[in-house]
Amino acid sequence: MPELEDLLEEEDPVAIRRWLDEAPENEIADHLARLEPESRAIPFRLLAKDKAVIVFEEFDPPLQTELIEGLKEDAVRHLVEEMAPDDRARLLDDVPAMVAKRLMAGLSPAERAITANLLGYPEESAGRIMTPEYVSLRASMTVEEAMQKVRTLGRGAETIYTLPVTDNHRRLVGMSSLRRLVLAAPGDLVGDLMDTQIVAAGVHDDQEVAARLIQEANLLAIPVVDGEYRLVGLITVDDAMEVLEEETSEDLARTGAAEPLGRPYLSSSVFRTARTRVLWLLALVLAATLTVNVLHLFQGTLESVVVLALFIPLLIGTGGNTGAQSATTVVRAMALGEVRFKDLPKVVFREARVGVLLGGMLGLLALPPVSFFVNREIALVVAITLLAICLFAASAGALLPMLARRVGIDPAIVSAPLVSTLVDATGLVVYFLVARAVLGL
Amino acid sequence: MPELEDLLEEEDPVAIRRWLDEAPENEIADHLARLEPESRAIPFRLLAKDKAVIVFEEFDPPLQTELIEGLKEDAVRHLVEEMAPDDRARLLDDVPAMVAKRLMAGLSPAERAITANLLGYPEESAGRIMTPEYVSLRASMTVEEAMQKVRTLGRGAETIYTLPVTDNHRRLVGMSSLRRLVLAAPGDLVGDLMDTQIVAAGVHDDQEVAARLIQEANLLAIPVVDGEYRLVGLITVDDAMEVLEEETSEDLARTGAAEPLGRPYLSSSVFRTARTRVLWLLALVLAATLTVNVLHLFQGTLESVVVLALFIPLLIGTGGNTGAQSATTVVRAMALGEVRFKDLPKVVFREARVGVLLGGMLGLLALPPVSFFVNREIALVVAITLLAICLFAASAGALLPMLARRVGIDPAIVSAPLVSTLVDATGLVVYFLVARAVLGL
Numbered sequence: 001m002p003e004l005e006d007l008l009e010e011e012d013p014v015a016i017r018r019w020l021d022e023a024p025e026n027e028i029a030d031h032l033a034r035l036e037p038e039s040r041a042i043p044f045r046l047l048a049k050d051k052a053v054i055v056f057e058e059f060d061p062p063l064q065t066e067l068i069e070g071l072k073e074d075a076v077r078h079l080v081e082e083m084a085p086d087d088r089a090r091l092l093d094d095v096p097a098m099v100a101k102r103l104m105a106g107l108s109p110a111e112r113a114i115t116a117n118l119l120g121y122p123e124e125s126a127g128r129i130m131t132p133e134y135v136s137l138r139a140s141m142t143v144e145e146a147m148q149k150v151r152t153l154g155r156g157a158e159t160i161y162t163l164p165v166t167d168n169h170r171r172l173v174g175m176s177s178l179r180r181l182v183l184a185a186p187g188d189l190v191g192d193l194m195d196t197q198i199v200a201a202g203v204h205d206d207q208e209v210a211a212r213l214i215q216e217a218n219l220l221a222i223p224v225v226d227g228e229y230r231l232v233g234l235i236t237v238d239d240a241m242e243v244l245e246e247e248t249s250e251d252l253a254r255t256g257a258a259e260p261l262g263r264p265y266l267s268s269s270v271f272r273t274a275r276t277r278v279l280w281l282l283a284l285v286l287a288a289t290l291t292v293n294v295l296h297l298f299q300g301t302l303e304s305v306v307v308l309a310l311f312i313p314l315l316i317g318t319g320g321n322t323g324a325q326s327a328t329t330v331v332r333a334m335a336l337g338e339v340r341f342k343d344l345p346k347v348v349f350r351e352a353r354v355g356v357l358l359g360g361m362l363g364l365l366a367l368p369p370v371s372f373f374v375n376r377e378i379a380l381v382v383a384i385t386l387l388a389i390c391l392f393a394a395s396a397g398a399l400l401p402m403l404a405r406r407v408g409i410d411p412a413i414v415s416a417p418l419v420s421t422l423v424d425a426t427g428l429v430v431y432f433l434v435a436r437a438v439l440g441l
Numbered sequence: 442m443p444e445l446e447d448l449l450e451e452e453d454p455v456a457i458r459r460w461l462d463e464a465p466e467n468e469i470a471d472h473l474a475r476l477e478p479e480s481r482a483i484p485f486r487l488l489a490k491d492k493a494v495i496v497f498e499e500f501d502p503p504l505q506t507e508l509i510e511g512l513k514e515d516a517v518r519h520l521v522e523e524m525a526p527d528d529r530a531r532l533l534d535d536v537p538a539m540v541a542k543r544l545m546a547g548l549s550p551a552e553r554a555i556t557a558n559l560l561g562y563p564e565e566s567a568g569r570i571m572t573p574e575y576v577s578l579r580a581s582m583t584v585e586e587a588m589q590k591v592r593t594l595g596r597g598a599e600t601i602y603t604l605p606v607t608d609n610h611r612r613l614v615g616m617s618s619l620r621r622l623v624l625a626a627p628g629d630l631v632g633d634l635m636d637t638q639i640v641a642a643g644v645h646d647d648q649e650v651a652a653r654l655i656q657e658a659n660l661l662a663i664p665v666v667d668g669e670y671r672l673v674g675l676i677t678v679d680d681a682m683e684v685l686e687e688e689t690s691e692d693l694a695r696t697g698a699a700e701p702l703g704r705p706y707l708s709s710s711v712f713r714t715a716r717t718r719v720l721w722l723l724a725l726v727l728a729a730t731l732t733v734n735v736l737h738l739f740q741g742t743l744e745s746v747v748v749l750a751l752f753i754p755l756l757i758g759t760g761g762n763t764g765a766q767s768a769t770t771v772v773r774a775m776a777l778g779e780v781r782f783k784d785l786p787k788v789v790f791r792e793a794r795v796g797v798l799l800g801g802m803l804g805l806l807a808l809p810p811v812s813f814f815v816n817r818e819i820a821l822v823v824a825i826t827l828l829a830i831c832l833f834a835a836s837a838g839a840l841l842p843m844l845a846r847r848v849g850i851d852p853a854i855v856s857a858p859l860v861s862t863l864v865d866a867t868g869l870v871v872y873f874l875v876a877r878a879v880l881g882l
């Protein structure tokens with residue numbers, strides 16, 4: 001199969017249309033995302049109407065917004081009307097308020113009501129990614145009655161595989177599934193085909209928490225309930241995957257001292273890319289001025305033993321790496337729910353021991369070469385410093401993200417890069433204090 | 442609900458059993474994973490037989506292996522017999538060969554054949570995580586006939602929602618779903634209810650690639666085919682999520698200069714944790730000895746202008762951070778398939794421009810304070826070095842992971858930490874060369 005990019009360059013509309021007809025929606029979305037913003041609208045307009053909606057839904061909101069600008073009013077209206085309600089809510093959240101208002105006005109009254117309802121929940125909440133289009137059953141229904149309801153309402157539902165069961169007051173009493181109905185006898189009761197140990201999310205719960213529930217329990221969808229345990233929607237596994245993917249992007253970016261791009265790499269301009277990094281870099285440079293101060297403080301020691309300067313990058317680099325290791329491990333363990341705040345003493349003590357193991361080993365390994373190339377006193381200074389720095393860095397790497405989480409800051413923010421930079425300054429202090437003591441300065 | 446840990450401490454078997462009866466399987470697995478290995482078997486043995494299988498499947502293979510050691514022979518046999526074939530293959534892969542042989546021998550002939558078949562595919566391949574237990578249809582079937590087949594074979598299948606359609610030679614011709622069958626009329630033909638634009642994985646494809654297909658196409662399962670496009674299995678979305686989760690853990694760990702633990706944090710011993718980090722740390726220390734050499738080379742310059750030493754940590758730290766930023770961004774973009782090798786010149790040029798933007802800004806910001814606290818020449822040296830280091834670090838941060846991928850190394854390995862360390866040495870060279878030129882040394 002030829003690449004869409006090549007076909008577009010050849011400006012062969014027949015071949016482009018054939019490519020678009022044959023490729024699956026996700027592949028089309030991938031290729032369009034890699035194009036320059038202005039060249040995206042042309043092939044998009046060649047898509048069949050239904051396919052266009054699915055491709056459109058595959059895009060992140062920033063790309064959707066750009067695309068909307070290149071389309072005619074009624075094409076946009078059709079797209080937005082046909083989108084899944086949760087995807088639509090995300091888009092409306094992202095476009096400028098004026099555009100959102102216009103798009104809302106173009107919706108049919110039913111879809112407008114659904115969207116307004118979803119937008120009423122806080123950002124990043126479970127309510128924002130749930131679909132209100134589900135099929136619910138009653139425990140007293142027979143399988144035959146239930147299947148009848150599924151057939152009648154199924155076409156408009158996001159999923160008919162996960163079937164919540166509610167009581168007269170819309171309160172959730174159990175979870176059944178199409179699989180159970182299909183494999184049961186027509187006269188069986190839904191009440192006998194449902195789980196009453198329910199994995200559910202609260203409508204105000206964090207999206208990530210809800211998404212992890214789906215992942216951990218290996219479910220295709222979980223019900224979302226309000227404060228009185230009334231069913232308000234379903235979160236499906238595809239939306240959960242998307243949320244987790246975004247969280248991963250965020251965690252990874254922050255571990256690398258940047259904010260996530262929020263859009264495909266090649267579709268992000270140089271300025272936009274720089275913007276995701278500049279605040280991080282400034283903050284880290286500011287933190288690093290600490291090291292200038294420390295060195296200034298010990299400038300006398302440094303002047304009398306210039307050879308000490310040789311090991312500065314190696315020592316603080318090693319401290320930074322040790323801190324990054326423990327911070328990254330602990331941040332990940334927190335994200336997966338393996339470690340909670342009450343485990344803090346256990347975790348810090350554990351990391352301290354890991355730090356001693358690693359630092360002790362590195363210190364021993366450093367003794368012979370430094371003795372040989374410089375001298376025994378400096379070797380001793382380097383070895384002791386390595387041990388102390390690794391102990392300190394590993395403990396701080398565990399402690400800081402856990403404290404951050406406790407006070408409501410994303411632990412990934414105080415993970416690797418910030419820990420490394422803070423450990424740098426401390427490592428220098430340790431280095432010079434050890435040097436003064438050992439060398440008798 | 443009380444915590445399982447507390448109930449175990451109180452040694453109240455009635456309360457423990459009640460807790461185990463009421464909690465969902467994933468929650469039980471979470472709590473058991475947090476216990477010491479030796480205390481896991483006791484509550485596990487109290488689980489109902491069917492529930493025990495599900496809880497057992499939730500564990501990672503290392504934990505499964507530990508648990509097996511604490512259980513009686515026939516309990517183990519039951520567990521392993523009842524596991525999903527793909528989970529069982531993963532476990533057998535992980536246990537010592539002797540144990541694997543014994544477990545295989547304990548299986549029923551049918552399950553043994555299935556398992557041997559899965560284990561025949563290479564590690565990390567799509568074949569290893571697929572389930573051979575699916576229901577396939579023929580295009581010529583009516584909906585009624587198809588539903589009959591689903592009802593007959595459904596109980597033994599991992600999923601009945603995704604229904605592949607094959608021809609007489611078992612070749613895949615389309616994909617249908619239970620949703621379509623249920624919403625269609627009994628007399629409709631399966632051939633009219635299937636997608637012929639198929640998203641499929643090859644049985645030897647990489648697991649991560651297959652998992653990303655499921656995620657990108659928002660599917661509940663994809664078919665796995667052999668070289669002749671014959672259907673051999675299905676990969677379901679829960680297995681895809683698990684694969685992606687593991688890849689995320691690996692990428693994150695490596696971005697933080699460590700290997701993934703492969704098991705819940707608190708269940709990993711201090712030694713085991715240190716082992717995931719020690720090689721990384723040694724490699725980085727070795728790479729950092731470059732900085733010692735560079736400083737040794739410029740020791741004369743350093744001795745004549747000791748004040749230059751003050752800025753060493755700040756400058757190389759900033760270079761390291763800039764390199765980490767671009768490396769992390771590019772590694773992520775590659776993982777998501779947004780960037781391919783042929784984009785290399787575009788990506789490196791883009792990152793170089795980002796580096797110039799950031800380095801230029803930092804350089805300008807550094808001029809006034811350094812002029813004020815030290816002097817104008819040193820300020821100029823620091824500013825020029827910042828610009829040069831950021832330009833170099835950002836380009837190298839993009840280039841190295843892309844080259845690594847090209848030669849078959851996981852790009853995450855040459856991401857943040859290695860890039861930072863390599864940039865350190867280069868940054869020092871730049872610093873001293875600029876200093877010599879500006880100060881006329």
